Amino acid sequence: METEGISEQSDRTDEIVRLESVRKSYRSGTDSVLALGGVTIGCPRGSVTAIIGPSGSGKSTLLQCAAGLDRPTSGTVTLDGEELNGLDETALTRLHRDRVGFIFQTFNLLPALDVEENVTLPLTLAGRSADPSLLVDVIRRVGLAEHMRHRPFELSPGQRQRVAIARALVTRHAVIFADEPTGALDARDTDEVLGLLQETVRETGQTVVMASHDPLVASYADRVAFLSAGRIVDELNFPVDRAVIQRMTHLGVWDRPPGPERGVAG
Ligand code: ADP
Ligand code: MG
Numbered sequence: 001m002e003t004e005g006i007s008e009q010s011d012r013t014d015e016i017v018r019l020e021s022v023r024k025s026y027r028s029g030t031d032s033v034l035a036l037g038g039v040t041i042g043c044p045r046g047s048v049t050a051i052i053g054p055s056g057s058g059k060s061t062l063l064q065c066a067a068g069l070d071r072p073t074s075g076t077v078t079l080d081g082e083e084l085n086g087l088d089e090t091a092l093t094r095l096h097r098d099r100v101g102f103i104f105q106t107f108n109l110l111p112a113l114d115v116e117e118n119v120t121l122p123l124t125l126a127g128r129s130a131d132p133s134l135l136v137d138v139i140r141r142v143g144l145a146e147h148m149r150h151r152p153f154e155l156s157p158g159q160r161q162r163v164a165i166a167r168a169l170v171t172r173h174a175v176i177f178a179d180e181p182t183g184a185l186d187a188r189d190t191d192e193v194l195g196l197l198q199e200t201v202r203e204t205g206q207t208v209v210m211a212s213h214d215p216l217v218a219s220y221a222d223r224v225a226f227l228s229a230g231r232i233v234d235e236l237n238f239p240v241d242r243a244v245i246q247r248m249t250h251l252g253v254w255d256r257p258p259g260p261e262r263g264v265a266g
Contacts, residue, residue: 015042015078016175016207017049017066022075024061024230035061037230038075043209043223045174048201050218051211053227059211060179062227066209067100067177068092080174097126101168101176103210105183107160109152115139116148119166130170142166142196158189165193169200178210182217194220 024036035058043049051059064070065077068084077084080099087095101122102108109118119139120130139145142162152160161181168176178197182190197208198220210217218224218236226234 014044016045016080017041017043017209018078019062019066019072020076020078022062022065022072022077024058024065024070025073035230036065036072039227039230039232041225041232043207045207046201046205047222048198048208048210048220049223049225050221051209051225051227052215052218053211053213055213057227058230059213059227061230063177063179063209063211067102067175068095097122099174101171101173103161103164103168103176103178103181105180107152107157107164107184109160109163111152114149114151115144115155115163115166118152118163119170122167122171134172135170138166138170141169141200143192156189157184158186158192161185161189161193162196165196165200169204169206172204173206175207175209178208180212181210182212182214190214190217 019039019041022036022039023034025032025034027033037058039058039062041049041062051062053059061070065072066079068077068079068087071084079095082091082095084092110121113121116135116139117124120135123130136145139148142165144159144162144166147155147159152163155163161184164181176197181197182193185193194217197210200206201208210221212218222238224236225232226236
């Protein structure tokens, strides 16, 4: 067995996201870059999973493969009961529209639309309309009730990311993937945004899988996988204590060179 997942001990039937021995290499000219070297991981329904690792460790690749935005070179991905290898583009598009939400570092808001229009955009594109009481509830929850008619340029970075979160919440998507969701935020906004995600998962049963280079982000998660050079080198289950994470940062767990078999040398 080449890899070890963070969910070996858990009940796999309750995993809404599962990657099994996922490898991904990219061609660049005649070379190929190994971005994921065989990752096995499972994310339980209704939990927050954090993928933590330095720049270039494969976090975005992992999320893209898990979300079906990119196809692994080998291995399998199961998302909300669907094995992604077996899905054609139409089925994948439908899966993304109906069951998967995304939050990005750069917010991905449309500048011409106001807060409410940005939040409901995925529903509008799918030809649906938001449940009005859910919309009000979500907008209030993210603290933007006073800003419904504001456009993104009138908001702070933290408020913009809360619009993106509201957009992922209002569709009631089963899984929300967040790639460096706090990468453009200061410490206070980071705290607010991650607290909000965590609270939402508790209340709605949605699942969040987020990636960050910042180990402190792990303290908002139920499960943490540490990624180094395309491999999971460590894992934590909860509750995760900030002090432990800080200690691990100082120990430089993800600075170790990958070993021949697994990510951890020695
Ligand atoms: P992270 O998100 O942790 O910074 P990435 O998943 O973006 O890491 O990248 C992992 C590795 O794969 C890096 O070495 C990166 O240069 C490489 N990589 C990512 N995307 C591509 C691509 N489209 N083409 C070639 N190499 C890529
Ligand atoms: Mg990345």
